[in-house]
Amino acid sequence: xxxxxxxxxxxxxxxxxxxxxxxxxxxxxxxxxxxxxxxxxxxxxxxxxxxxxxxxxxxxxxxxxxxxxxxxxxxxxxxxxxxxxxxxxxxxxxxxxxxxxxxxxxxxxxxxxxxxxxxxxxxxxxxxxxxxxxxxxxxxxxxxxxxxxxxxxxxxxxxxxxxxxxxxxxxxxxxxxxxxxxxxxxxxxxxxxxxxxxxxxxxxxxxxxxxxxxxxxxxxxxxxxxxxxxxxxxxxxxxxxxxxxxxxxxxxxxxxxxxxxxxxxxxxxxxxxxxxxxxxxxxxxxxxxxxxxxxxxxxxxxxxx
Numbered sequence: 001x002x003x004x005x006x007x008x009x010x011x012x013x014x015x016x017x018x019x020x021x022x023x024x025x026x027x028x029x030x031x032x033x034x035x036x037x038x039x040x041x042x043x044x045x046x047x048x049x050x051x052x053x054x055x056x057x058x059x060x061x062x063x064x065x066x067x068x069x070x071x072x073x074x075x076x077x078x079x080x081x082x083x084x085x086x087x088x089x090x091x092x093x094x095x096x097x098x099x100x101x102x103x104x105x106x107x108x109x110x111x112x113x114x115x116x117x118x119x120x121x122x123x124x125x126x127x128x129x130x131x132x133x134x135x136x137x138x139x140x141x142x143x144x145x146x147x148x149x150x151x152x153x154x155x156x157x158x159x160x161x162x163x164x165x166x167x168x169x170x171x172x173x174x175x176x177x178x179x180x181x182x183x184x185x186x187x188x189x190x191x192x193x194x195x196x197x198x199x200x201x202x203x204x205x206x207x208x209x210x211x212x213x214x215x216x217x218x219x220x221x222x223x224x225x226x227x228x229x230x231x232x233x234x235x236x237x238x239x240x241x242x243x244x245x246x247x248x249x250x251x252x253x254x255x256x257x258x259x260x261x262x263x264x265x266x267x268x269x270x271x272x273x274x275x276x277x278x279x280x281x282x283x284x285x286x287x288x289x290x291x292x293x294x295x296x297x298x299x300x301x302x303x304x305x
Contacts, residue, residue: 001026001118001173002047006065007054007080008033015105016052016080024175024239025114026050034058035065040072048075050117052101055081055088063088066095076117080105122173158188161301168256170243176236179229180297182208187298198291205229237288241265245273264296265289 003026005013010033017028029046032038036059043051051073055062062079070077079092082103089100098120099113162184166172171180186207190199198204209225210217247257248270261270265288275281 001049002029004030004048005052006032008057035060040069052078070096161304169240176232
């Protein structure tokens with residue numbers, strides 16, 4: 001999920017950004033200190049999914065800003081405020097605000113509200129995708145009746161296959177998803193060029209950083225972003241491990257658990273995580289073999305083409 005935070009207090013913006021990043025809820029793609037700095041065009045350009053906006057601000061408050069952008073903004077809006085008058089809350093909801101977060105900021109409340117809004121947004125997107133697919137199938141069937149000989153459909157792209165695998169692993173929309181897909185695309189390109197050996201991880205991270213930042217940035221910026229890529233990859237792989245362990249605890253015969261647990265990780269790691277989730281082992285970060293994971297993910301995507 002992509003977030004945009006609007007609040008005249010830099011400390012509030014910082015707290016919300018840290019919570020979103022640390023809890024793996026998504027990525028903060030932009031901030032503003034007043035509603036006057038926000039417009040629907042910029043939100044769309046940055047592909048913002050969730051707008052978090054303060055109610056009271058000096059130049060243009062949250063209500064006025066939401067009223068201005070609501071007809072054009074397709075994401076979800078969370079209002080932040082100390083004010084809880086019924087009239088203001090009612091007006092905000094009537095304009096399309098999904099939820100309120102009250103000040104002072106409470107981490108548990110923020111995480112709970114964001115998860116609810118994210119789940120609803122993902123459900124909406126899924127339904128929209130299904131509707132588009134059904135519409136396409138209907139048109140396709142109608143055209144098929146008119147045309148006897150049709151060209152075969154294009155095979156799925158390597159990245160679309162990668163996304164479908166990440167969906168099975170429970171990390172679509174999580175911070176680090178794009179980094180994994182970038183690394184997968186880089187491995188695919190190297191494979192197409194005949195490079196069979198996996199480069200050092202540091203080199204892969206910097207290639208992913210270069211891909212994200214573009215060719216005009218300095219080597220120092222690439223190095224810093226490469227380290228950030230590494231941290232996001234480590235966190236999201238821990239989330240994959242926890243997701244698979246949870247599936248195994250619920251149903252040891254779960255097909256996703258059976259198929260991926262030993263393919264992507266060492267069995268002992270998965271078992272230790274399951275014991276940890278059961279409370280039988282102390283909680284501690286698991287040292288994951290990132291090279292093994294990336295190679296297995298690449299081979300899985302390659303095998304599905």
